[in-house]
Amino acid sequence: MDLQVEQVEVWAAGIQDKPGGLAGVLATLRDMGADLQLIIARRSPDRPGEGVVFVTPLEGDREMEAAAMAGFNVTQKQHCVRVLGRNRRGIAAALCGELAEAGINLRGFSGAVIGPQFVAYIAVDSQAEADQATAILLAI
Template sequence: MEFSVETLDAWRAEIGEQPSVLAEKLETLVDAGADLALVLARFDALDRAHGSVLIAPGTGTGARSAAHDAGFDLAHRLHLIRIEGPERRGLTALIVRRLADNGVNIQGFWASSVGPRFTAAIVVDTIEDLGGVLHTLSQIRQ
């Protein structure tokens, strides 16, 4: 099965429940020239006052400085792996099972299918887990 795999740096920031907080953080990045490759935002289901946003800055100059100014934690670098390819029934379950079987600790996982296309993002903390994800995906691609 053929799919593309891309690794990106990712940064996290805390966000509150005010409607403008997420918009302001993203606008700060865009105004600085950042081209965001991925944005994942979520709130705690039991406490809407606490949420977080994860970004992968992609391309653009000034993203690092703007991310710092917007409150993103640049000291704790996260690794994001983006996967794109043809949709196949059970693919998400297969990827997650293989990651678990290979002992890879994931911090976050997101997947979506739109028509015939599959897209997923896996977030890990360490370079070792990044290597584990890449190794696991290479096994699935065979």
């Protein structure tokens, strides 16, 4: 299977759980030229009124400085592998199955299909697991 596999840095920030909470931090990144490929935002069920947003990529000093000013930090507890390829039925199950056979527990998984292509972001708990997952997925 012809897959593009690479590790990516994920940045996270707290946001207010109210109209415009997400829009404000995304506008800050946009204004600094960020061209985001993934945005995941959700409420924090254990902290009413708060949420969290994860984004990738941020490139260059200007984008990273803007992100820091907007409250973003590189995530230290999760490591992420991006997988791109031609979509086929069951691709997510196949990727997850290969990682499960290697004993890799997933911290998170996000995937989407656009036309004939799929993209998946696979989060794990350590750099060693990200390295192992990258090697496994490149060998598929």
